[in-house]
Amino acid sequence: MQIRISNGKVVEANAGQNIYQALKESGIYLVASCGGKGVCGKCRVKVLGGRVRTESTGKLMKKEVDEHITLACTTFPEEDILIEIPEGSKLVIGDKIAISKTKNLRDFLHSVEAGLQPAIRRIYLELTPPSLDDPASDLERLKHALSEKGVGQMHFSHDFAARLARSLRELHWQFNLDYTEDFYAVAVSSAEQVDRYGIAIDIGTTTVVLYLVNYSDGAIVDLGMTYNSQMRYGDDVITRIVHATEGGGLEDLRSAVVNDMNDILSPMLEKHGIRREDVDSVVISGNTTMAHLFWGFDPSSIREEPYIPTLNTFPIWQAGTAGLDILPQAPVYTVPCVGSYVGGDIVAGVLASQMYLKPEIALFMDIGTNGEIVVGNNEWLMTAACSAGPCFEGSGIRHGMRATEGAIESVKVDPNTFEPTLGVIGNAVPAGICGSGMIDAISELFFKGVIDQRGKFMKDLKTDRIRTGDEGPEYLLHRGGLKEIVLTEVDIENVMRAKAAIYAGVSILLKEVGLDLDVVERIYIAGGFGNYLDIDKAIMIGMLPDMPKEKFSFIGNTSIAGAYLCLLSDRMRKEAEEIAKKMTYAELSVSRGFMDEYMSALFLPHTDMSLFPTVRDLYRKS
Numbered sequence: 001m002q003i004r005i006s007n008g009k010v011v012e013a014n015a016g017q018n019i020y021q022a023l024k025e026s027g028i029y030l031v032a033s034c035g036g037k038g039v040c041g042k043c044r045v046k047v048l049g050g051r052v053r054t055e056s057t058g059k060l061m062k063k064e065v066d067e068h069i070t071l072a073c074t075t076f077p078e079e080d081i082l083i084e085i086p087e088g089s090k091l092v093i094g095d096k097i098a099i100s101k102t103k104n105l106r107d108f109l110h111s112v113e114a115g116l117q118p119a120i121r122r123i124y125l126e127l128t129p130p131s132l133d134d135p136a137s138d139l140e141r142l143k144h145a146l147s148e149k150g151v152g153q154m155h156f157s158h159d160f161a162a163r164l165a166r167s168l169r170e171l172h173w174q175f176n177l178d179y180t181e182d183f184y185a186v187a188v189s190s191a192e193q194v195d196r197y198g199i200a201i202d203i204g205t206t207t208v209v210l211y212l213v214n215y216s217d218g219a220i221v222d223l224g225m226t227y228n229s230q231m232r233y234g235d236d237v238i239t240r241i242v243h244a245t246e247g248g249g250l251e252d253l254r255s256a257v258v259n260d261m262n263d264i265l266s267p268m269l270e271k272h273g274i275r276r277e278d279v280d281s282v283v284i285s286g287n288t289t290m291a292h293l294f295w296g297f298d299p300s301s302i303r304e305e306p307y308i309p310t311l312n313t314f315p316i317w318q319a320g321t322a323g324l325d326i327l328p329q330a331p332v333y334t335v336p337c338v339g340s341y342v343g344g345d346i347v348a349g350v351l352a353s354q355m356y357l358k359p360e361i362a363l364f365m366d367i368g369t370n371g372e373i374v375v376g377n378n379e380w381l382m383t384a385a386c387s388a389g390p391c392f393e394g395s396g397i398r399h400g401m402r403a404t405e406g407a408i409e410s411v412k413v414d415p416n417t418f419e420p421t422l423g424v425i426g427n428a429v430p431a432g433i434c435g436s437g438m439i440d441a442i443s444e445l446f447f448k449g450v451i452d453q454r455g456k457f458m459k460d461l462k463t464d465r466i467r468t469g470d471e472g473p474e475y476l477l478h479r480g481g482l483k484e485i486v487l488t489e490v491d492i493e494n495v496m497r498a499k500a501a502i503y504a505g506v507s508i509l510l511k512e513v514g515l516d517l518d519v520v521e522r523i524y525i526a527g528g529f530g531n532y533l534d535i536d537k538a539i540m541i542g543m544l545p546d547m548p549k550e551k552f553s554f555i556g557n558t559s560i561a562g563a564y565l566c567l568l569s570d571r572m573r574k575e576a577e578e579i580a581k582k583m584t585y586a587e588l589s590v591s592r593g594f595m596d597e598y599m600s601a602l603f604l605p606h607t608d609m610s611l612f613p614t615v616r617d618l619y620r621k622s
């Protein structure tokens with residue numbers, strides 16, 4: 001059977017395959033927060049022609065069903081069909097997803113006097129060719145040349161020795177030897193090869209970012225990004241951990257992310273005329289689950305009490321073991337993790353933020369699919385993860401979507417008519433609402449008197465924008481188009497729960513160390529979401545503490561920035577290890593008082609308005 005898509009593409013569907021599976025097999029990915037289980041309601045498609053069998057319509061409204069909108073993962077073609085994929089259902093990379101600015105990273109390396117010292121060292125050697133009078137073996141000859149150059153004990157793997165005889169003769173006994181900082185021989189290469197390359201990779205739950213770096217001078221030759229294809233199996237780490245425990249699931253997830261990396265890298269190398277074997281060093285940075293999945297480790301213990309990962313500090317393994325398509329012996333350094341829910345991405349973030357070098361007390365917040373917080377300075381660091389959930393990325397929100405084209409990113413509400421004015425990414429027809437749009441909308445609805453402090457809609461307002469939908473009261477943000485876009489009371493509750501978890505996380509972490517918010521001199525906001533966050537609005541809903549705006553710094557994707565630093569400098573790698581060791585992890589779920597803090601923060605902006613003086617004053621004036 002064929003599935004024709006309104007843009008002209010045609011996809012084959014095997015017997016028993018639903019639309020979602022058939023599209024996926026042909027490389028067309030839909031947003032599938034629940035991994036195709038018919039629960040999240042995100043994989044909507046419109047059936048324009050042909051007979052289908054639908055097993056469940058889950059979260060679809062009656063109106064949508066009447067318009068032949070269906071869930072791709074519960075709908076099976078019974079003959080050739082024609083479908084349309086709405087913008088909000090397409091898994092596409094928007095140009096609004098952040099890539100960290102790295103212009104200052106090399107300056108930072110200089111400022112901390114950490115010279116370029118990649119994990120791979122290189123030495124030029126010339127060996128005397130063997131003869132009947134000089135019958136020493138190849139390896140003896142190599143060891144002798146090294147000791148003459150003052151290089152101590154070198155270790156040689158079986159793999160290295162197996163390739164040695166041929167390499168030495170092909171290179172006429174004059175060559176570069178690459179070895180790791182702990183003296184493991186990696187490869188021999190032509191003496192003419194001067195430029196050396198490494199890759200720094202951020203494995204985000206949502207995106208994979210890769211820098212190709214010439215580590216002779218630290219220049220970023222190229223960079224690329226893609227959605228993490230593991231998204232096919234679920235939006236958040238928990239869904240993926242569950243998938244990993246199903247038959248073949250772990251390998252699905254491992255190969256999905258490794259293929260993403262190879263897919264980014266391959267055209268880059270071609271474009272710059274770089275051979276794969278000249279890329280001989282890798283640093284990866286990701287949360288603990290991502291690091292486990294990359295290395296093919298069963299992550300299930302991460303979600304089971306007492307939440308212990310297989311490992312936090314990863315030995316240096318080889319690129320070939322991971323399946324990366326570069327020099328197979330290239331060492332892969334994994335930025336160390338702190339615990340199950342504070343990973344190498346946060347360690348890399350603290351490294352890149354430099355908060356661990358300064359005496360001022362700083363707060364580091366990475367608000368992505370999850371919320372991680374670090375507080376501390378050059379003497380101590382304390383960290384916690386608050387399960388904010390992926391609602392800011394659109395999950396669990398009726399018309400939620402990522403910050404890509406068509407997402408409502410800002411909302412203004414007229415105080416008299418309650419009519420909204422929307423800002424949409426790419427000035428496109430609205431397809432849904434992204435995290436910053438939700439924060440904006442909730443703050444506006446609150447200040448314009450449309451919702452109360454508990455996030456409930458006011459009764460008896462003279463507007464048809466507030467109505468009762470399938471899930472209860474809702475505010476109509478956008479009419480018409482393929483679908484209406486609403487913000488429901490349930491959505492508002494979800495966002496309030498997430499923001500309360502983040503705020504309670506900050507409060508409880510500070511309480512654990514006996515400090516008040518006013519001693520915090522700087523707040524670093526990291527993560528892709530951070531780039532589009534309107535600080536004022538986030539304060540107004542009580543997600544961020546009420547502090548002067550100048551104390552906040554957006555520092556972008558610090559996971560890739562930290563990976564880049566580790567790629568170029570052994571001192572940075574050592575500091576990353578120190579940071580991971582130094583960080584005390586607070587498990588909020590068992591923390592006394594967390595629940596109280598959380599409950600108090602489940603209001604707009606908070607039950608204790610004295611914590612939000614700026615918002616209180618604004619509210620009184622409004």
Ligand code: FES
Nearest residue numbers: 036038040041073
């Ligand atoms: S409902 Fe189809 S992917 Fe979630």
